Amino acid sequence: MPAAEAPAPTAPRCNCRAVEFLESSIGKKIMVALAGLFLCVFLLTHLAGNLILFLGGPAFDRYAQMLESNPLLPLAEGGLVVLFLIHIALAVRARLANMAARPVAYQVYKGKDARTPGSSTMALTGTLVLVFIIIHVATIKFQVGGAKGPDLFGHVTGWFHNPLYAGFYVVALIGVGLHLSHGVQSAFQTLGLNHPRYTPMIKALGAAFAILIALGFLSIPVYFGFIVHAPATPPNGAAMPSGPIGGAQ
Amino acid sequence: MTTNNEAKGMNLTLKIWRQKDARDPGGLVEYKVENVSPEMSFLEMLDVLNEQLVAKGQDAVAFDHDCREGICGMCSLMIDGQAHGPDKAATTCQLHMRRYKDGDTITVEPFRAKAFPVVRDLVVDRSAFDRIQQAGGFVSVNTGNARDANGVLIPHETAEKAMDAAACIGCGACVAACPNASAMLFVGAKVSQYALLPQGQPEREKRALAMRAAMDEEGFGHCTNEYECEAACPKEIKVSNIARLNREYLRATLVSE
Known part of the structure; x- marks a missing residue:
């Protein structure tokens, strides 16, 4: 609990500067921002790879095999897990401290319209994205609830035949967009990059990035789930209807 | 009546x-x-x-x-x-x-x-701000003759920025308006007003580290860049001061001994 952690900075400054930095409010935020920006780079590469789905089964499976056969893949995956863990763990700790910082809530809180839909829902969208990632990795990477086979294209598009699964993707990806709409430009501010000339540009680029990522990823479940049902055998057809969402936890 | x-x-x-x-x-x-x-x-x-x-x-x-x-x-x-x-x-x-x-x-x-x-009622104890100030919101100046007014050159724009930061009256509206009850705008303004000026340089790193520590010790929240503080500030302190505080703290962490 944050109350128990509070005394940590009180102690005489420890010799380890890194620990002091990570325990500090600003240090935590800087780490969350850095990890978040690296995760944005991953999102771009992931989107580029996923859009190969639109080139059809053989092209996508070739891409998947190329990725799988790369000996550096486990290293990249491990790095990705570490980035996620840093981002989530420190953001959760900051959130708990923030809740403790105002123990008695206002009866009326209105503010002065500085908050955005993205900024005021970061914890909510972050949680949604985390749940999404767990389900996504379980069903697509580890193929829980589906037959493991070489035909990854059929496996992926098969999942989207389930409207519940595709619908959840749509909701979660809108959440990703909202999260990024605040997160990207906010990360630059946290890293100390605020400049009268560049900040408006960073804000515009952050919004554009959020829209690009959200729409790019949304195109996949929308197309394969609601527009075209690619002629592919659904993975483990019997488990399809309610399996993916309920069964993944 | x-x-x-x-x-x-x-x-x-x-x-x-x-x-x-x-x-x-x-x-x-x-x-x-x-x-x-x-x-x-x-x-x-x-x-x-x-x-x-x-x-x-x-x-x-x-x-x-x-x-x-x-x-x-x-x-x-x-x-x-x-x-x-x-x-x-x-x-x-x-x-x-x-x-x-x-x-x-x-x-x-x-x-x-x-x-x-x-x-009591609508009165709150804002002495947490005083304690943050006491941790480093000052410059140590030896007594003696007043220096020549133009002995230390400061660009006009820099002086203006420092004055804008120094306009903070420490009312606490930034904390009150912040969804996280963070004091980053206040501390950002106080660190900035010295970090921008030559007089603030000797204690620059010490100040950033000490004021950050004092701020966290008081139990203020973490800034999530929602900028309600800036919108509420009666003196229109800019959130660029928060970015400067982030920079100053990061820099002090890296360079101070």
């Missing part, structure tokens, strides 16, 4: 947070104030309410105030969920009743943060 005044006076319903002391849970109490002139400031309206309460033998509502001209940083109040009320770049004492109309209901609460405990 002449009939003339009554003709143009407003009748208002106030929901005011009443709390006997720090341990009392407190709650909103409804009051009617009659005959409020649009010329009055918000605090004068509260004075009228208190006169009415005292005349009835009840306890007056405790609230902080001092200069009543927007420069001391003493008045506070969360008015209908907005720190210092609905106006931009104004303190509560600069808010006038012409902003309201007859029959309005106004909710008045104290600034809320763990680091700003309620003393």
Whole structure:
């Protein structure tokens, strides 16, 4: 609990500067921002790879095999897990401290319209994205609830035949967009990059990035789930209807 | 109260947070104030309410105030969920009743943060800010003859930026308005006003480290860049000062010995 952690900075400054930095409010935020920006780079590469789905089964499976056969893949995956863990763990700790910082809530809180839909829902969208990632990795990477086979294209598009699964993707990806709409430009501010000339540009680029990522990823479940049902055998057809969402936890 | 005044006076319903002391849970109490002139400031309206309460033998509502001209940083109040009320770049004492109309209901609460405990009613203890200042919000200057005025050259733009940061009156509206009760705008302004000027350089790293530590120790929240602080600040302190604080702290962590 944050109350128990509070005394940590009180102690005489420890010799380890890194620990002091990570325990500090600003240090935590800087780490969350850095990890978040690296995760944005991953999102771009992931989107580029996923859009190969639109080139059809053989092209996508070739891409998947190329990725799988790369000996550096486990290293990249491990790095990705570490980035996620840093981002989530420190953001959760900051959130708990923030809740403790105002123990008695206002009866009326209105503010002065500085908050955005993205900024005021970061914890909510972050949680949604985390749940999404767990389900996504379980069903697509580890193929829980589906037959493991070489035909990854059929496996992926098969999942989207389930409207519940595709619908959840749509909701979660809108959440990703909202999260990024605040997160990207906010990360630059946290890293100390605020400049009268560049900040408006960073804000515009952050919004554009959020829209690009959200729409790019949304195109996949929308197309394969609601527009075209690619002629592919659904993975483990019997488990399809309610399996993916309920069964993944 | 002449009939003339009554003709143009407003009748208002106030929901005011009443709390006997720090341990009392407190709650909103409804009051009617009659005959409020649009010329009055918000605090004068509260004075009228208190006169009415005292005349009835009840306890007056405790609230902080001092200069009543927007420069001391003493008045506070969360008015209908907005720190210092609905106006931009104004303190509560600069808010006038012409902003309201007859029959309005106004909710008045104290600034809320763990680091700003309620003393009584609408009065909160903001000495956490003083302790942050004492940790490093100063420059150490040896006594002696005054230096030549132009001995230390400071670009005009830099001086302006430092002055903008120094305009902070330490009222705590940034903390009150922040969804996380963070004090980053206040600390950002105080660190910036020295970090920008040559006089602040000798203690630059020590100041950033010490003021950050003091801020966290008081139990303020983490900044999530929602910028409600900037919108609420009566002195229009910019969030670029928060970015500078982030930079100063990062730099101090890396370079100081």
